[in-house]
Structures are given as structure tokens and as C-alpha cells.
Amino acid sequence: MAEDPSSRQEKLQVEDRFRQLRPEVLETLRRNNFADYAFKLAEEYRDFRSLASLCHRDQVYPPDQNPNARRIQAYVDKFKEDFTTELYQWYIEHGELRTMFTQEQDGYMDSFFAEHPNPAISWIHDLGRGRYGLASQALLSEAEHATELTTKHLMLSIGKLSHLAQLPENSASIDQNVLDSFHDGLDFVSVHEALVEDLKSALAAVRARQSLDMQAETIARSKASNLTDRKGFTTIFKQLARQLLQGKALSAEDIADVLSLKDNTSHAEDYTTALQILARAENLPRARRQSAFRNVWRRIFVHDDWDKLRQTADVTDADLNERLRNTALYAALQATGLKRHVREGYILFPSEALEIPERAEIALRWPGLSPDEVDAIERDYERDSKMLADFALESIYQSLKQLVAEDEGWEDAS
Structure with a gap:
């Protein structure tokens, strides 16, 4: 049945x-x-x-x-x-x-x-x-x-x-590419450690116990004073500073943002470090890498007051050249000038750094932010792009490349 x-x-x-x-x-x-x-x-x-x-x-x-x-x-x-x-x-x-x-x-x-x-x-x-x-x-x-x-x-x-x-296991030669990947990774960790040490120095004079948010606020005021009138970028900087204080490992894009957003008056080499990190990142999609490269270069270009540097009345050529040597752009061109076979975007002209991320890209990159905060970031990007356009740096860029080449004894300054 x-x-x-x-x-x-x-x-x-x-x-x-x-x-x-x-x-x-x-x-x-x-x-x-x-x-x-x-x-x-x-x-x-x-x-x-x-x-x-x-x-x-x-x-x-x-x-x-x-x-x-x-x-x-x-x-x-x-x-x-x-x-x-x-x-x-x-x-x-x-x-x-x-x-x-x-x-x-x-x-x-x-x-x-x-x-x-x-x-x-x-x-x-x-x-x-x-x-x-x-x-x-x-x-x-x-x-x-x-x-x-x-x-x-x-x-x-x-x-x-x-x-x-x-090596002793199979008597074979070591894969240098893999070994280089480990070295790059350990260098990435070292950048984190040095950056955290630098940021924490802003807390040395603070006597009262501070919350994590207050520590990030203190660090932003001390180490990113150039962002005072950039509310959106300040939000990004403080968010990433909090993560660093918590012992987090940031992505290549994030660490490049911290390195290029902070005050680099005495640390112009940190801009180049940001470029190197982005160039080495293996799993970064091309479009995002190009956008990140543009962001770093834009900050390099607007780091100095070019209108003031152009005031050359009663300034000798030697004095002018010395001023130019003290710019972030000179340091960046000096560090990248002899690089060959690097990733697209590693070296950019001023006009190539004008393009900024679209609002949708910003919102996708920072999913936890409110619409108002995303708007503020977009405005800061627009402001920096306009500042770069107003500086009209193409001729100065070429002059600086020539100066770097002469100082370094390079034959090809193109």
C-alpha cells in the first residue's frame, strides 16, 4: 500500500x-x-x-x-x-x-x-x-x-x-617578483607606521583624556590646517585618521588621500610616496587608479601660491630658481622625472589633473557619508580644480622640468 x-x-x-x-x-x-x-x-x-x-x-x-x-x-x-x-x-x-x-x-x-x-x-x-x-x-x-x-x-x-x-628546499632560484611583492607590502606597512607616529605627535601636548573623535579633531587642526576652509576634505581626513589611530590598515587610495591631504610644507616627499603607493597597488581598477593619481597631482599643483611666486620684480634668476626648488611640484618632478615604464597617470601635466570625481563616484567611495557631506567633498574638489585652472601652470611646469633636469644633470627634460 x-x-x-x-x-x-x-x-x-x-x-x-x-x-x-x-x-x-x-x-x-x-x-x-x-x-x-x-x-x-x-x-x-x-x-x-x-x-x-x-x-x-x-x-x-x-x-x-x-x-x-x-x-x-x-x-x-x-x-x-x-x-x-x-x-x-x-x-x-x-x-x-x-x-x-x-x-x-x-x-x-x-x-x-x-x-x-x-x-x-x-x-x-x-x-x-x-x-x-x-x-x-x-x-x-x-x-x-x-x-x-x-x-x-x-x-x-x-x-x-x-x-x-x-631555496634550500628545492635548490631553485627565488621568484624575485614575489619577493618584490612582499617588500612592497612591508614598505606599505612602514608608511602606515611612520604616518601614525607623525599624526600622534599632535596629541603629545594634550593633557586631558580625549575620545577617538576628539583625537581625530586635534590631529586635523594640527596636521591638516590647510583644510580649514575645506569642510568635505576635513571630514575625509578625520575619518581616515580615526582608522589609523585604531590600528587599521588603510587601502592604497585611502593612505594616498591622507598623505596628500595633510600639511606637507616640510614633507613634500609624502606626495611622491602617495604616487608610488598607487602605482604599486595591484588590485586597484584602472579608472579608480587614474582618479586617485589626478587627486594627488592636483594637490601637488595647488600646494604652493603660484601667484606670489610669479611676483618677480627685483628678484634675480638665482633667487627665483631657489624659490621654485622649494615647491612641492619641484620635489615631485625630481622624484618622478627618471621613472620609465610606470603606470598611466603616475606623471601628469596640470591640464590632466583638472578632471575631478563625479558625485556618484564620491558617494560610492564614501558610502557612510550623508548627502550633505558628499556635496561638501564635491565642492572641495571643484574648488581645487578651479584653483589649478586659474594658476595656468603649463609654462611653469615646463620651466620646472627644465630646472630639475639641469639640477640633476639629466639630458632629456621632455
């Missing part, structure tokens, strides 16, 4: 409900001193997730002091990957990686990571197995997305050592 469809559906619903409640039922049994019965039921239903959980309700680390240590090994021997898969998942979800890696069962972890790729964790296993190439690849990839500066630094440092450790 065929089973009634409604009865079959009801049966499936009951079974599904039981599966949902089973972990709670088993835990209730364990708490009420029926642990053996709970284990027996979990085994009967092949509920390996619950078995892994039941095995770790007492001491978890060190694993040899877990009262269920022998039981865990017995389940590994009996159920193999069916059990170890859930066991490793439990360790990962509960932050017990030290337990996971100190009691590795031969072969099972390789299978687990093959089925469940997790490079943020598997590099530890690869290092333990002496697979330094795989570990370094995973660390380089994960470091790119790390949001905490200390984590990024640690991953890059270990990854670089892992990459170098391959």
Missing part, C-alpha cells in the same frame, strides 16, 4: 524538526549526567557535528588534558573524514586553532583543506608540513585583505621568510 503523500510530508517535517533539535537534546542529556547516552545517540544518528561538540564541553586545551581525548581518537579511527571534517570545523568556528594544529591527524587535515579551502588558516598547516611555497602564497594573498595593520605586518613578515625558505 502506497504511503499517503500528506503523511510522508508530515514525517519529513518531523524528521527535519528532530535534526534541528537533536544538538539541544544531546546537550541536555550531557548536562544531566547522561553523557554516555548522548554520545551513543549521536553515534547512532551519525551526527558528527554533535559528536565534535560533545567531545569539547570540558577542557579543550591542551588536547591531551581533554577527558575525551581517547574518545576523539577513537572516532577519528572509526569514522575518518566524516568525523574529522566536523571536528576541524568546530575548532575553526570556536577559535581553537592551537588545539587543531597540536593534535593533527595524519593526512586528514590535507583532505579537509582540499575540500574546504581556507588560506587564512591553512598556511599554518603548510608551514608545519614544510610546504613553504604554498604558505607564502597564502600569506601574500591574505595580507592584501588584512584590515588590521599588525596582522598585515605579521603575515607579510612570515610570508617573506617562507618564500626565502624555499
Whole structure:
């Protein structure tokens, strides 16, 4: 006799409900001193997730002091990957990686990571197995997305050592491109550290305890005084300063903004650092990279008061040249002048930096800002672009390139 469809559906619903409640039922049994019965039921239903959980309700680390240590090994021997898969998942979800890696069962972890790729964790296993190439690849990839500066630094440092450790392993030459990527990443961390130290110096004279927002406000007043009449850019600067104070690792675009928005009267080289960071960023879409390059160059161009510099009455050529040598543009041209085969936008003419981001691009870049704040940022971009256009720097730009070339002994000043 065929089973009634409604009865079959009801049966499936009951079974599904039981599966949902089973972990709670088993835990209730364990708490009420029926642990053996709970284990027996979990085994009967092949509920390996619950078995892994039941095995770790007492001491978890060190694993040899877990009262269920022998039981865990017995389940590994009996159920193999069916059990170890859930066991490793439990360790990962509960932050017990030290337990996971100190009691590795031969072969099972390789299978687990093959089925469940997790490079943020598997590099530890690869290092333990002496697979330094795989570990370094995973660390380089994960470091790119790390949001905490200390984590990024640690991953890059270990990854670089892992990459170098391959040489005695296989007697092969080191991949210089990969090694350069680690060096670029560590340089990026160093820029963060130097920038944070510089920004925090503004807090040295503050005696009262300040909130994070107040610290960012103090830093903006001291280190970005040029933004006093640029409300939108001030908002950006303070937001990024807060993240730096919290130990966050900024994106290439964000760190370039901090470097180029702050006061650079005595740090003109920071503009060039911003350009270099943008040029090295591997995962930055072309359009956004070009926009970021334009932003940095626009700030280089408007950094100095060109109308004042043009007042040359009673000024000798030598004095004028000395004034020009003290401009941010001279420093930028000096640092970029001999660069060859660089990314598009790394070196720009004044006219090429006039284009500003559209409002939609600004809103997309800063999703947490209000419409009024986005409008303020757009106005600041427009103001800088107009200032650049009014300066009409094309001829001065060429003169400065010539001056840099003469000072540096370069033959080609074009």
C-alpha cells in the first residue's frame, strides 16, 4: 500500500524538526549526567557535528588534558573524514586553532583543506608540513585583505621568510617578483607606521583624556590646517585618521588621500610616496587608479601660491630658481622625472589633473557619508580644480622640468 503523500510530508517535517533539535537534546542529556547516552545517540544518528561538540564541553586545551581525548581518537579511527571534517570545523568556528594544529591527524587535515579551502588558516598547516611555497602564497594573498595593520605586518613578515625558505628546499632560484611583492607590502606597512607616529605627535601636548573623535579633531587642526576652509576634505581626513589611530590598515587610495591631504610644507616627499603607493597597488581598477593619481597631482599643483611666486620684480634668476626648488611640484618632478615604464597617470601635466570625481563616484567611495557631506567633498574638489585652472601652470611646469633636469644633470627634460 502506497504511503499517503500528506503523511510522508508530515514525517519529513518531523524528521527535519528532530535534526534541528537533536544538538539541544544531546546537550541536555550531557548536562544531566547522561553523557554516555548522548554520545551513543549521536553515534547512532551519525551526527558528527554533535559528536565534535560533545567531545569539547570540558577542557579543550591542551588536547591531551581533554577527558575525551581517547574518545576523539577513537572516532577519528572509526569514522575518518566524516568525523574529522566536523571536528576541524568546530575548532575553526570556536577559535581553537592551537588545539587543531597540536593534535593533527595524519593526512586528514590535507583532505579537509582540499575540500574546504581556507588560506587564512591553512598556511599554518603548510608551514608545519614544510610546504613553504604554498604558505607564502597564502600569506601574500591574505595580507592584501588584512584590515588590521599588525596582522598585515605579521603575515607579510612570515610570508617573506617562507618564500626565502624555499631555496634550500628545492635548490631553485627565488621568484624575485614575489619577493618584490612582499617588500612592497612591508614598505606599505612602514608608511602606515611612520604616518601614525607623525599624526600622534599632535596629541603629545594634550593633557586631558580625549575620545577617538576628539583625537581625530586635534590631529586635523594640527596636521591638516590647510583644510580649514575645506569642510568635505576635513571630514575625509578625520575619518581616515580615526582608522589609523585604531590600528587599521588603510587601502592604497585611502593612505594616498591622507598623505596628500595633510600639511606637507616640510614633507613634500609624502606626495611622491602617495604616487608610488598607487602605482604599486595591484588590485586597484584602472579608472579608480587614474582618479586617485589626478587627486594627488592636483594637490601637488595647488600646494604652493603660484601667484606670489610669479611676483618677480627685483628678484634675480638665482633667487627665483631657489624659490621654485622649494615647491612641492619641484620635489615631485625630481622624484618622478627618471621613472620609465610606470603606470598611466603616475606623471601628469596640470591640464590632466583638472578632471575631478563625479558625485556618484564620491558617494560610492564614501558610502557612510550623508548627502550633505558628499556635496561638501564635491565642492572641495571643484574648488581645487578651479584653483589649478586659474594658476595656468603649463609654462611653469615646463620651466620646472627644465630646472630639475639641469639640477640633476639629466639630458632629456621632455
